Amino acid sequence: MKCVALCGGVGGAKLALGLMHVLPPDDLSLIVNTGDDFTHLGLHISPDLDTVMYTLAGLANEQQGWGRAGETWQFMGALRALGGEDWFQLGDLDLAVHVERTRRLAAGETLSQVTRGFFAALGVGARVLPMSDDPVRTIIHTPDGPLAFQHYFVRDRCEPEVTGFSFAGSAQAKPAPGVLAALGDPDLGCIVICPSNPFVSIDPIMAVPGLRAAIQASRAPVIAVSPIVGGRAIKGPTAKMMRELGVPQTAQAVAAHYGGLLDGFILDATDAALAADLSASGLACATAQSVMRSLQDRVELARYVLDFAAKA
């Protein structure tokens, strides 16, 4: 079954890895959020693309939940000794990606081309597409004014209160080559919205003109996996953001956020009662073990999502 999955960083990448293990490479396309991208120390950093790349290539640091396995921090120590900006951790291995990406972009390659080159070099077959080759930058609104995403997320450790979001550049952005074709493929069997942060991982993707319409126009069922389990986010600031936005911290609220876009919704087994309520309101729901600790968990959830889509 041909599948397109929309994803952000860590949580999304885990399900993407599961899908990669279940589907032949040609049947899986990932559309990855680039709203987190930023320029730091002159380097173009694409955190979500890198998380997906490290995860799919088997290079991720599973224990830590971010970054690369075997990472070292010599660069950061030396940078600190020179008085350089050190709030964003750049590992020695990770740095190679940023330096080489920046070099290729400066040489005229698009972000899509660079991404394709990297995945090919690392031997990953699935098609991984940035949502856009044009800059879209997620801005976090707070009572003290707007914050660039990484300043909010890393430098300020998600501490500022969130009042809203905007996606600078989105109005002018075009979907990256291949994105609309993947969504418009008549053989597409499902569109998966990974258990990523709806506000800052999935919404930036939806903000690229044409993308939401292409999802709506597809005959393939759209299945989201809730990133909220038992009223808490598995990882990251999703639940905190919901609270600050005055939205209930529930899987239901996530489903409501995606609204009419969804054909099906997968909640964690612990949220079975919510699933029943949602089903009663007309949204096809299912429950699964959605907290992915092992590779086996990822593969099983991926299979479950695809089976659910096949029945939708």
Add this chain to the structure above:
Amino acid sequence: MKCVALCGGVGGAKLALGLMHVLPPDDLSLIVNTGDDFTHLGLHISPDLDTVMYTLAGLANEQQGWGRAGETWQFMGALRALGGEDWFQLGDLDLAVHVERTRRLAAGETLSQVTRGFFAALGVGARVLPMSDDPVRTIIHTPDGPLAFQHYFVRDRCEPEVTGFSFAGSAQAKPAPGVLAALGDPDLGCIVICPSNPFVSIDPIMAVPGLRAAIQASRAPVIAVSPIVGGRAIKGPTAKMMRELGVPQTAQAVAAHYGGLLDGFILDATDAALAADLSASGLACATAQSVMRSLQDRVELARYVLDFAAKA
């Protein structure tokens, strides 16, 4: 005694370190070759400034003769895995200097300002000045055409035959702030030409308009230390270049290269016979243990040079 030393990379930095140990910080200014500078992977790399910085800050890899002590190569491995250009070795520690320098230059600082900031952060008191804040690039002429310096030196391992040199940009370059003031200081006690490669370390400095004239105009004696010992270069391609240029591979030929600029010349003790010949021809010469293996060697040679200058 106030001293200005002109130097390139490894050999020059060794004597510079000796001078730093002998002189109070305010009495020592180094004018460093930037003709080796180049842009690689989008990073501004200043190999000679870095060698001087690592040497003076006690960060140099003494065994290896280049780079930093405790260096690691994680970045290079990861870069190679992505298909990146890997002919120029960039250590994880070293990289911090290139990334931060590039960032500061892009933010509008001059190379002098960046250099001053780095040395201050590392606690090195001596005044270290790039020869110019403007780009001057050493070009190696070969029978197969011109080569950028690092392509000749690193990528092609000094293998191409050298037919000449040029210093692109030198006609438009201005001496960096402080260079002419240091050379024009009425209290200056000596100008030292370190045992660096005359063709590609010292000549680029001399090619900056106004610099040679300032050296000639100074009342301070100009003392060179021969980089050729017993007909061989202590390090690097100096002797090979002399052979290819049809110049005798001798300390005498080095003295002749600097010509009327010199007030004194220091040869290695093993070249005592040559020293006698040169003295007979009217150039004040002295011999010393000029192969600097230990810090003690560096300090002793520095003292010897300053004593010789005091008597000149």
